[in-house]
Amino acid sequence: MALWGMVIDLDRCTGCQACVMACKAENNVPAVGPKEAARGRIISWMHVLREESEERTRFLPRPCLQCDDPPCTKVCPVYATYRNPEGIVAQIHARCIGCRFCMAACPYNAKYFNWLRYQKEGPGQNPDVSVRPKGVVEKCTFCHHRLQKARERARAEGRDLVAGDYVTACAEACPTRAITFGDLLDEGSEVARLARSPRAFRLGEELGTRPKVFYLAEMEGHRRV
Amino acid sequence: MSDAIVERDRALFGPLSETGRGFYLTVGVLGLAILWGAIAYAVQWSEGLGVTGLHQPVSWGFYVTNFVFFIGISHAGTLISAILRLSKAEWRRPITRMAEVITVMVLFIGAGQILVDLGRPDRMMNVIQYGRYQSPLLWDATSISAYLTASTFYLYLPLIPDIAILRDHLGKRRWLYAVLALGWRGTERQWKILNRAIAIMAVLVIPIAVSVHTVVSFVFSMTIQPMWHSTIFGPYFVAGAIFSGIAAIIVAMGIIRRIYRLQSYLKPIHFRYLGQLLLVMTLLWFYLTFAEYLTGYYGNEPEEMKVFWSKFTGPFWPFFWAMVVANFVIPMVLLVRLRHHAVGKTVVASAFVVVGMWLERFIIVVPTLSNPRLPFPEGQYWPTWIEWGELAASFGVFILFYVLFVKLFPIISIWEIQEGRDVGLKEVEERLLTYLPDGAADAAMPEREKVLT
Ligand code: SF4
Ligand code: SF4
Numbered sequence: 141m142a143l144w145g146m147v148i149d150l151d152r153c154t155g156c157q158a159c160v161m162a163c164k165a166e167n168n169v170p171a172v173g174p175k176e177a178a179r180g181r182i183i184s185w186m187h188v189l190r191e192e193s194e195e196r197t198r199f200l201p202r203p204c205l206q207c208d209d210p211p212c213t214k215v216c217p218v219y220a221t222y223r224n225p226e227g228i229v230a231q232i233h234a235r236c237i238g239c240r241f242c243m244a245a246c247p248y249n250a251k252y253f254n255w256l257r258y259q260k261e262g263p264g265q266n267p268d269v270s271v272r273p274k275g276v277v278e279k280c281t282f283c284h285h286r287l288q289k290a291r292e293r294a295r296a297e298g299r300d301l302v303a304g305d306y307v308t309a310c311a312e313a314c315p316t317r318a319i320t321f322g323d324l325l326d327e328g329s330e331v332a333r334l335a336r337s338p339r340a341f342r343l344g345e346e347l348g349t350r351p352k353v354f355y356l357a358e359m360e361g362h363r364r365v
Numbered sequence: 366m367s368d369a370i371v372e373r374d375r376a377l378f379g380p381l382s383e384t385g386r387g388f389y390l391t392v393g394v395l396g397l398a399i400l401w402g403a404i405a406y407a408v409q410w411s412e413g414l415g416v417t418g419l420h421q422p423v424s425w426g427f428y429v430t431n432f433v434f435f436i437g438i439s440h441a442g443t444l445i446s447a448i449l450r451l452s453k454a455e456w457r458r459p460i461t462r463m464a465e466v467i468t469v470m471v472l473f474i475g476a477g478q479i480l481v482d483l484g485r486p487d488r489m490m491n492v493i494q495y496g497r498y499q500s501p502l503l504w505d506a507t508s509i510s511a512y513l514t515a516s517t518f519y520l521y522l523p524l525i526p527d528i529a530i531l532r533d534h535l536g537k538r539r540w541l542y543a544v545l546a547l548g549w550r551g552t553e554r555q556w557k558i559l560n561r562a563i564a565i566m567a568v569l570v571i572p573i574a575v576s577v578h579t580v581v582s583f584v585f586s587m588t589i590q591p592m593w594h595s596t597i598f599g600p601y602f603v604a605g606a607i608f609s610g611i612a613a614i615i616v617a618m619g620i621i622r623r624i625y626r627l628q629s630y631l632k633p634i635h636f637r638y639l640g641q642l643l644l645v646m647t648l649l650w651f652y653l654t655f656a657e658y659l660t661g662y663y664g665n666e667p668e669e670m671k672v673f674w675s676k677f678t679g680p681f682w683p684f685f686w687a688m689v690v691a692n693f694v695i696p697m698v699l700l701v702r703l704r705h706h707a708v709g710k711t712v713v714a715s716a717f718v719v720v721g722m723w724l725e726r727f728i729i730v731v732p733t734l735s736n737p738r739l740p741f742p743e744g745q746y747w748p749t750w751i752e753w754g755e756l757a758a759s760f761g762v763f764i765l766f767y768v769l770f771v772k773l774f775p776i777i778s779i780w781e782i783q784e785g786r787d788v789g790l791k792e793v794e795e796r797l798l799t800y801l802p803d804g805a806a807d808a809a810m811p812e813r814e815k816v817l818t
Contacts, residue, residue, distance in 0.1 A: 180420035180744035189740055202739065211589055217500040218491045237491050238414070238484015240424040241502060245588040249422050249737045253484065255415030274413035275484030344738060347589055 142301075143208075143227045144282055145324035145352035146311070147334040148201055151359060152318035153188075155199035160186050162313030163203075166283060168265045170258035170272075183252040185280035186310050198358070201319070203310065204229060204250040204280035205343060205351030212242040212251065221277070227324075227352055228282050236276040243277060247344055248351075251279045282321075283308040303329050324352060371534050374782060377775050380625050381535060384772070387624070395765040402758020405751040406481065414484050416751045423734045423746035428482035431759060433726040434609070435475030436509065436581055437602070438719075441610030442468030443516040444574040447567040455793055456638055458785045459630045459777045463621060464614045465520040466776070470766040471613075472513045474759050479505075481755055501587050504580040512570070512577045519566040522559060525549050526780040538773070578606040590733050591668040592661060601653045608646040608692075609722035612715035615639050617767070619712035621776060630777050633707040640711035643718065644700040651693050671736045680745065681732050684724050691721030 163169060163186040172181050189200045210229050213221050220236035223229050243251040257274035265271065268285040272278050290306040303322055311319040322331035334340065339356040371378055409416050419426050442464035449457035479502075480486055496503055529549035532542035549555060582602035585593040595601075615636065622631040661669045676685040699714040731746055770776070 176415070180422075180742075181415070182421070191740055200739075215500050215502070215587065217497055217502040218495045219497050220491075220495075235488070235491055235495060236485065237488045239479075239482070239502060240484065241500070241584070243422075243424040244590065244734060247589060247738055249739060249741055252421060253419075253424060254413070255419070256413040274415075277484075349589075 141225060141325070142323040143325045143352065144287070144306075145206070145227070145322070145331055145335060145354065146203070146282070146308070147320045147331050147340065147354045147356060149318045149320075149334075149356040150198070150200060151356065152314075152316040153199045153201060154316055155188055155190065155197070156315065157188055158313045158315055159201055159310035159319060160184060160188060162309040163280070166266055166269070166309035167281075168259070168269050168271050169278075170254075172256075172258050176256070176258075181253075181255050183254075183258070183278070185250075185252070185278070200355070201310070202248060202250065202343075203282075203308075203353060205248055205349070205353040206280075206282060207349035207351050209348060209350050210246075211347075211349055212246045215241045215245045217241065226287075228284055228287075229279075230281060230284065231276075231278055233270060233272050233276045233278065238275040238277065240277065247347055247349065251277050253277055368534060370530060370779075370783075374779055376625070376627055376629065377777050377779050377782070378535065380771050381531065381773070381775065382537065388768070388772070391768055392765065395761040395768070398757040398761030399765065401754040402761065405754030405758070409481075409751055410486070416749060418746055418748045418752060420744050420746070422737045422741060423731060423744060425482070425730055425734060426746050427727075427748045427752040427756060428478050430723070430727045430730050431756060432475055432478035432482070433581055433602070433730070434723045435471050435478060435759065435763075437578060437606035437609045437722060437726070438613045439468045439471040439475060439512070439516075439610070440574055440578060440603070440606035441471075441614045442466065443512075443519050443570045444468075444607065445611060445614065447519070447570050447574075450563070450567045451571075453796070454638075455785060455789055456635055458781045458789075459627075460614065460618065460635060460639070461781070462520075462523070462778045463617055463776050465516065465523075466767060466770050467610075467613055467617060468516045469513070469520050470763050470770075472509065472516065473766075474763050476509055476513070478755075478759070501580060501583040504583060508573070508577045508580045512573045515566065515570045515573050519563075519570055522563050522566060523778060523781065524774060525559065526551065527775050527778060530779055531775070541773075575603055578602045585729065585733075591666070591736070591738075592672040592733050593729075595657060595660075597653060597657050597660075601657060604646065604649050604653055605722060605725060608643070608650050609719060611639060611643050611646060612718035612722070615643065615711050615715035616719060619708065619715075621771070622708075625771070625776070627777065630782070636711045637703045637707040640700050640703050640707060640714070643696060643711065643715065647693060647696040647700065647718070668736075668738055672732050675732045675736055676728055679732075680735075681728060684728050688721050688724040688728055691717040692725065693721075 164171075164184075167185060169183050169185055172183060176182075186201060186203045189202055191198045191200070206227060206229050208223070208227060210223055213223055213229060216222070217239060218235055218237055220232045221229065221242050222232075238253070240253055243249075243253060254272050254274045254276055259271055261271050266285075268289065286308065287306045291301055294301045294305060303326065307321045308319075311321040320331045320334055322329040324332050324335060326332055334356065335354045337356060339359070340354045341357055342351045342354055344351075417426065417428075446457065446461040446464045449461065480489065483489065492503070492506065498504075525546060526549060528542050529546040529551065532539060532546050535542070579599040579602065582598035586595055586598035588594060618631050618636070618639075622628055658673070661673050675681050695717045696714040699710045703710060735744070735746065
């Protein structure tokens, strides 16, 4: 059994938003339009946080951190969000009743709500990802559909899943290769090696949520985000 | 209808037999408020929650505030009435009924807020089909339905003898009262069973009531969000609920007394006693609020402080300080001396407390959500006409139910007043005597007028 995780190197991130766009295209994340955006309703599974100071601007891309002990799944009244055996925190859009309790419980604001019906099924969408109706919560799933596809392909070819078979769209799109994705339990993997680096830290470590998204701190001695 | 029973308590039969212009006017106005809410809900149902002012990160707003608020108000009735009954406070007699009615009506409205708040009300049944008991929302559902059931019984049981009186003496709606009276004849056996049942329910509802607002607070305190994750929240919410509940009773008493001319039943002494209770709750509320905020402030944890300052000096300061004034300053000023103008003072103080407690709920729900841990752009939440409509309709439905209840049933328990005259007086005297040391009993006999309880 794998434990999927991600390492994001903050030294490499230039804040170019390629991961954000790749994620939107991959997961049929709706564009909510300028009016809704102005009301604070943008949906962005991968969101690049900015922090501006005098010397420089710093970036921090934030997907769902796929907490290993997720506070969001604990509170769901209907099992519409849960941690699957491989550590991916999933959403069942067809079951969610839209109480938004999980949004209130997530300390990283990684969950988004479909305040209105933002899109219908249409051409140009990724057929592997369902289009969400109004009134339900959605969030980053580590491109879970890609795992399913990779597994099917491996099975068809009569082999095991190997490193590199399954990566998320954001990791693939990042031009500076700031995002590394893979199996944290596979000792030899790049992601496991980086996660053990002395530069590695996690957001809100003190909260005990044990995110599976790690960050590599910048090396100029700046304060961490 | 001119027999002795009716004659003696003519004022209590008034609202049941006569219907004036005021009644239709009130119903009309309430109807408009409800219509507003209904239209708002229809729009929300077809468009989605986007028509409200909610957004990222403030994903809970008015509806959740109203939920906590109304469930809090519901603690007025049943809980207070049960405590007064169990402590044999004789002055409870004209108050218990109107308090219990508040509970039952308001519980429906409180629970309804959650349904209005759902993004997918059409999937409501998922809670039963796939219910997950680890979620505090399910605890709420359980506790609230238990409370609703218990309170309904607790309202209905003492109503039975009154319904029988109406059946036999009012001469109107006989079939309705005949059915609801369940064949009450007032035999000794029936009385025994009834008193027994009321006593059992009175004991039963107290722990249920306490559990209700405790688990409502757990919705917040079980998360790890700053200024929500607090062990004091259970008792804090329960105390706040009783506080707002007493205030709601006093306001209702003030209005009913005025409109139905029940001055001889709801006397200044009743307001004074309840006012003193309210004063105690004011102090308790202040103590808990102080403890809660001082701990946060002293700990100085950055995430907590963000929320803390947003309440004290940040965008939420008007709400926070209005809450302090309405919940503490005004009640303190008005309630410390109740010798004169007890009615006016307690009613005004209570009206402020009701508003203040609504603000308290708002100030708990929204600022925490407005201050995410990560540096997100801050959004300001402001409700739209949809949410205002639901608020207006919630109050509208509550008052309408109440007005209709008063039309159909005696809002002051007729038999309990009669029992007070016939049995209570003597019982109290005997009880007082048992409190006194032996021998004092005979000496105290002539002091009959001094019986106060
Ligand atoms: S980051 Fe938020 S949404 Fe993602 S698993 Fe953790 S608590 Fe849940
Ligand atoms: S919004 Fe949906 S996923 Fe989130 S807690 Fe409610 S039902 Fe569960």
